[in-house]
Each structure stands twice: as structure tokens, then as C-alpha cells.
Amino acid sequence: MLEQLRMLVELQVLDKTLYKLEQDHQNIPVKLKQLDDKEAQLRAALQEAQEELEQVAARRKELEKDVEAVKARQRRAENRLMGAKTQREYRAANAEIDEAKDSIKGKEEVLLELMERQESLEIEVTKHGEVLEEFLAASEAERKEMTARVKRVARELKRLGKQRGGLLKGVDAGLLSKYDFIRQRRQGVALAPVKAGTCLMCHMDIPPQQFNELQRMDRVMACPSCQRLLYWADADGFETPE
Numbered sequence: 001m002l003e004q005l006r007m008l009v010e011l012q013v014l015d016k017t018l019y020k021l022e023q024d025h026q027n028i029p030v031k032l033k034q035l036d037d038k039e040a041q042l043r044a045a046l047q048e049a050q051e052e053l054e055q056v057a058a059r060r061k062e063l064e065k066d067v068e069a070v071k072a073r074q075r076r077a078e079n080r081l082m083g084a085k086t087q088r089e090y091r092a093a094n095a096e097i098d099e100a101k102d103s104i105k106g107k108e109e110v111l112l113e114l115m116e117r118q119e120s121l122e123i124e125v126t127k128h129g130e131v132l133e134e135f136l137a138a139s140e141a142e143r144k145e146m147t148a149r150v151k152r153v154a155r156e157l158k159r160l161g162k163q164r165g166g167l168l169k170g171v172d173a174g175l176l177s178k179y180d181f182i183r184q185r186r187q188g189v190a191l192a193p194v195k196a197g198t199c200l201m202c203h204m205d206i207p208p209q210q211f212n213e214l215q216r217m218d219r220v221m222a223c224p225s226c227q228r229l230l231y232w233a234d235a236d237g238f239e240t241p242e
């Protein structure tokens with residue numbers, strides 16, 4: 001049994017590394033996706049401001065054309081006013097001039113609002129563009145690093161997986177399945193060293209009777225609190241891994 005425990009301790013060292021690598025392997029794609037989402041969000045904000053800016057600019061152009069048309073109408077009415085031969089012609093031309101002036105005044109008020117909106121949208125578009133550029137520049141290195149790391153981690157997982165296969169050869173099948181069962185439920189750590197009667201994984205005390213029995217290391221016992229498989233850390237040849 002001592003030899004079996006020694007093999008499990010060795011296996012556990014490897015499994016801790018494997019567990020960290022597996023976590024990394026799962027988390028990197030999630031982080032990459034978060035960067036993509038953030039980028040999409042920044043691009044959408046920029047596009048929204050750009051589209052509104054285009055709409056405002058188009059409306060302004062149209063309205064400016066309208067104003068020009070009304071001004072031309074006003075000029076024609078003014079010419080008619082100068083050449084008016086009857087009271088009726090005079091009044092009609094005058095009324096048209098007044099109407100044109102009102103219309104221009106109203107349109108110019110709207111134009112002013114549009115110009116102000118256009119200016120603030122131009123600032124907004126510039127700002128969104130800068131934020132996007134900054135994000136892309138800052139995240140580029142991170143993306144490259146993570147993309148390279150996920151490949152490295154995959155290679156390392158493969159290599160250690162093979163190494164694990166080698167370590168498993170001498171381990172008792174029943175013991176191994178118990179070990180794996182606990183490992184999957186305890187963040188990759190199925191084995192717990194016991195020092196001075198305390199489980200070093202969950203820091204609970206082992207009942208003295210059980211601790212006495214444990215020191216004989218002739219059978220595998222489970223921690224009453226965390227259910228991990230226990231070994232006596234002070235036994236010969238069992239140094240406590242960190």
C-alpha cells in the first residue's frame with residue numbers, strides 16, 4: 001500500500017499541473033471571446049454615431065438647398081415689387097416677400113440646430129474612433145499572446161497526458177478510480193497530506209484514533225471532512241508537496 005500511495009503522490013503532482021493547464025485551456029477562448037465582444041461593441045457605437053452624422057449632414061444639405069430656393073423666390077418677388085404697376089401686384093409681391101422671409105427664418109433656426117448637432121456628432125465620431133484604435137492597439141498583444149498560449153497549453157496537455165498514462169501503469173485500478181472521482185470534484189486535488197493530525201487540504205483535524213491508524217500507512221483512508229485520500233506527510237520518503 002505504501003508503494004501505491006507513493007505513486008498517487010507522484011500522480012497528484014502531475015495532476016495539479018494538468019488541472020491548471022486545463023483551466024487555462026478552457027479560459028483562454030472565453031477571454032478571447034470577451035475581447036471580440038468588446039471590439040464589436042466599440043465598432044457598433046462608432047457606426048451608430050457615423051450613421052447619425054451622415055443623416056444630419058444630408059438633412060442640412062437638403063435644407064440649405066431649400067433656403068436657396070426660397071431666397072431665389074424672394075428675389076423674384078422683390079423684382080416684381082419694383083416693377084409693380086397696380087396696388088394688387090404690389091400687395092401680392094409684398095406678401096410673397098414676407099412669406100419668404102418667415103420661411104427662411106424658420107429654416108435657418110432648424111439649420112442652426114442641425115449644425116450644432118453635426119459638430120457634436122463629429123466630436124463623438126472622432127472620440128469613438130480613438131477609443132476603438134486604442135482598444136485594438138492595447139488588445140493586439142494580448143490576443144497574440146493568448147492565441148500562442150492556447151497552442152502551447154494544448155501541446156503541454158498532450159505531453160503530460162502521455163506522461164500520466166505512464167504513471168498510471170502500476171496503480172491499483174480501484175484506488176485509481178476513487179482517486180479520479182475525488183479529483184474531479186475537488187479542483188484537481190484528490191490527495192491530502194496529514195501533518196500533526198491535521199488534513200493539510202481542508203485544515204480539519206483527523207480523529208486521533210484514525211490518525212494513529214493512518215501512520216501505519218497500510219490502507220488508504222479518506223479525510224472525514226473533505227473526503228480526500230489521506231497520507232501521512234512525515235512518513236519516510238513522503239515529502240509534502242507545496
Ligand SMILES: [Zn+2]
Pocket residue numbers: 192199200201202203204223224225226227228
Ligand atoms: Zn481534509
